[in-house]
Amino acid sequence: MYTNNPYERLNKAWLRLMKALPTRLPSHKQVQLLRSPALLHPEHLSDALLLQTLDQCHHPSTLPTLQTLHSHLIDRHLHNNPSIAIKIMRAYASCGHTSPARKVFDGMPHKNIVFYNVMIRSYVNNGLYSNALCLFSEMGPRHGVQPDNYTFPCALKACSASGNLCGGLQIHASVSKFGLDTNLFVGNALITMYARCGRSGHACQVFDLMTDRDVVSWNALIAGYAQNGQFEQALKALKEMMVELNEPRPDSGTMASILPAVLSTDSSNVVFVRNVFDQMVAKGLVSWNAMIAIYANNSMSAEAVELFRRMEMEEGIEPDAITFASVLPACGELSALALGRKIHECIKRKRLLPNMVLENALMDMYANCGCLPAAREVFDNMQGGRDVVSWTCIITAYGVHGYGQTAINLFQQMLDSGLKPDHIAFVSLLSACSYAGLLNEGKHYFGTMTDTYNLVPRIEHFACMVDLLGRGGQLEEAYEFIMQMPLEPNERVWGALLGACRVHSDMSIGLIAADHLFRLVPEQSGYYVLLSNIYARAGRWEDVSSVRKAMTSKGIKKLPGCSNVELGNKVYTFHIGDTSHPQSEEIYKKLNLLLGKMKEMGYAAETDSALHDVEEEDKEGHLSVHSEKLAIAFMLINTGPEVLIRIRMNLRTCGDCHSAAKLISSITKREIILKDSNRFHHFKFGVCSCGDYW
DNA sequence: ATAGGGTTAG
Missing domain, CATH: 1.25.40.10 (Tetratricopeptide repeat domain)
Structure with missing residues (x-):
């Protein structure tokens, strides 16, 4: 049964939509909201619907809607109702506009503490910390309002965010005066304030004196240590938190807080954090992002990529821009070009561009995969501007490619x-x-x-x-x-x-x-072959054996060299003297064939050059064929002449493999891009982009 | 009607 109001149905539909919407709208929903026919004629909406719509204005894109709503609320004389005025102030602040919020604030004849708290928070959330502190300082007996347990956390946040230790100390004194030292929220804000001002000692003191602590207190403490470079302390705090029985359980905030402390760390710490991650009952997107970033930053790219896959495929969690920015470096490290391209497509599909962080990460990924043109394309298409990082990315890309x-x-x-x-x-x-x-x-x-x-x-x-x-x-x-x-x-x-x-x-x-x-x-594997060879050449046999001893006594083994190549959607890995591949026989046949032609061109295996990083046992036999050569032969067998051969190697390539690759590119007329641990070698027409120096 | 901690790039 409908009344004569033709907008009654629309009102009902609108109400349903409002109820279905989450508090924070995704951007496409916001657009929907703005284009809604009901909102073009809000005069037909009931008061209740107007107020519900007001609650949905949480994003800059809803500003026009908000302004319309505001004027209608004034027309209906609802704007002086305190709770409505508060809603309007909050909405303006969420849209990034503090001035209209302040006008509402100033227009209220009788302002209670809530108005002050909301206004201060509006300033803080929009980065206007001095305005926030200014308003805070106006509070007091003169204006008939005293700061309370809601005011202090906000005022302290203004100090945390601006590194204002002076203000923070004053507020702390005020907190004590009002007897709010033991308030959980105030205490947590104090921890953060001290930590962000570089005083993790003070932060810890506040933490120790608190009577109630929750997960936020622990996270604030951990984040404080982590942000101040006290990584061991941060880990210690996390360990203590984990042994506290039952509560508080680590949450995604914990993962995010520990992140800076383990971005470059030992594998034992990564394992520990992974345990924390595994024990979390409800891991949110943030936890997955943090764990992926930790793997990616600790050269555990395969684990990073695997976690990314699990998150998407098994857990059905939608990755966001931060996920992509975290996993892309791992793709680059693995030269997983196919995956990198897939992620790029995904980013485009989700309309996440322009986004400088993502574009920079994409450039880096393409450059690391040896795709200079693709990196350049990303650079050229950046619509949202470029920062120093963007330029550095593209400069590095050209640099490592020899340009x-x-x-x-x-x-x-x-x-x-x-x-x-x-x-x-x-x-x-x-x-x-x-x-x-x-x-x-x-x-x-x-x-x-x-x-x-x-x-x-x-x-x-x-x-x-x-x-x-x-x-x-x-x-x-x-x-x-x-x-x-x-x-x-x-x-x-x-x-x-x-x-x-x-x-x-x-x-x-x-x-x-x-x-x-x-x-x-003495123990660094990257240098030991070079060292022992140069000592051998100089006849310093004692030093030769010292180098060897240093290697074995410290239990350090030479990192086994391996080369990765991508064929189809698979990455194939070759090790030195590898015979495990089904096509092994063909690969070695191909290499022997090439070797004959190379010798005609004057090639001799560089096994006796003292200043070369070739190992003693590295002779021409099967056992010692380096992985780069195997990978090249594998790709020659399995791809057509038009395919560019990309090889990823984990060590510095040796001189012998370099000469060999150069000659092979000349004989087979194939372009070969070899990325070693240091740089790219682009072999084309028998010349290398590195000018034979690396 | 109001509050605290945390995530991404060279």
């Missing part, structure tokens, strides 16, 4: 766009110069770094410069450069010098570098 001049041009374009380069941008640029052998350019930019941009060079910049000079054959100069560095040279610096000595066959400086390296990191 130093393009990297320099991009760097200049970045400057032209008004952005200021930071430390990492310079690492990227200097490496690009170094990879491309642009000696003078590298020196020039190293100079501008301090002269123009007031950046103090860090150890990684010095390592880049040593690499740059060394590559140019300026070994004496490189050595001098190290000697006058203001920082203590580390293994990267000496490693760069040793690498240069290998390429330029300089024994005397090579031995100096080797001695330093041996002193610094």
Whole structure:
């Protein structure tokens, strides 16, 4: 039965829609809301519906709706009702507009504490911390309102968010005056305030003095330690939290809080956090995101990708932008181009672009998979602007692919766009110069770094410069450069010098570098072959055996080299001397065939070169064929001539495999992109983009 | 009618 009001049905339908909507609307629902015919004529809506619609205005896109509603509420003289006025203030604040909220606030003749609390919170949520504190300080006997247990958490949040320790201390004093020290919410806010102001000791004191603690208290404490770089303390707090019986149980906030402490950590800690994760009854999206990020950042890319798959497929949880930003680096690390592309499609389908973080992550993924054009396409299509990270991504991409001049041009374009380069941008640029052998350019930019941009060079910049000079054959100069560095040279610096000595066959400086390296990191697997070979060549047999002993006594084994290639939707892994593949016989046949042709072209296996990182037992036989060669042969057998061969290797490729790949690319007229632990080698027409230096 | 902690990139 309908009345004569033609909008009665619409009112009913509208009411149903309102009830069905969640409190926070996803963006497409917001658009629906704005286009609703009922809202074009809100005068036909009942008071109750108007108020229900008001509750749904929580997003900037609903601002026009809100303004219409507001004027109708004024027309109906409902705006002076305190609870309605509060709703209007909150809605404006959620839409990012504090001024109209303040107007409502100022227009209320009798403001009780709730008005103050809501107004202060509006300011805090919109980043206007000083406004919030200003209003807070106006409270008091003069205006007839005293701050209460709702006011303090908000006021403290204003201090936490702006790192305002001074204000925080004053508020803490005030908290004590009002006897709210033991309030749970106030205590939690105090912990965060101290932690965010760099005082995790104070935060811990507050925590210890609290009579009630809940999961938020623990999370605030853990986050405090984690954000202040006290990773061990953060883990200790999490462990204590876990042994507390029953309550409080860790929640997704716990996972997010511990995150910074375990982004770069030991595998034992990753295992521990994984246990926490597994024990959580209701893991939300945030927990999955955090766990994926932890794996991805600790070089456990396969685990990151596997967790991502489980989350989507088995748990049916919808990934969001943060999930993608966390899993994309893992795709890059694995050169899982097919998965990376799938994720890119998914991102487009979900209309998550433009999003700078995602676009940067996509660029990085494509660059790491050896797809420079795809990385460039993402860069060119960025609609929401580019930041230093975006530019650094694309500069790195060109740099590692050997296009130093393009990297320099991009760097200049970045400057032209008004952005200021930071430390990492310079690492990227200097490496690009170094990879491309642009000696003078590298020196020039190293100079501008301090002269123009007031950046103090860090150890990684010095390592880049040593690499740059060394590559140019300026070994004496490189050595001098190290000697006058203001920082203590580390293994990267000496490693760069040793690498240069290998390429330029300089024994005397090579031995100096080797001695330093041996002193610094005798056990580091990456250097040990080089070290023992250079000592052997110099006839220093005692040092040879010391290197070997250091290796075995510390129980460190050489990381087994392996090469990954993607064929179809599968990743195939090859190890040294691998005979496990069904096509093994064919692979070795193919390699022998190629070897014959290579020898005709003057190839000799580099097994006796003292300055080369080839192992003793590495002869031409089956047992010692390096994984790169197997992977290349496998791809030659299984793909047509038009297919670009992409290989991912976990170590630095050796000189022998490099020469072999170069010759094979020439003989077979195939393009080969080999990514080793250091950089890309793009073999085309018998030439390598790295200029035979790496 | 009002409150506290936490997640993503080079």
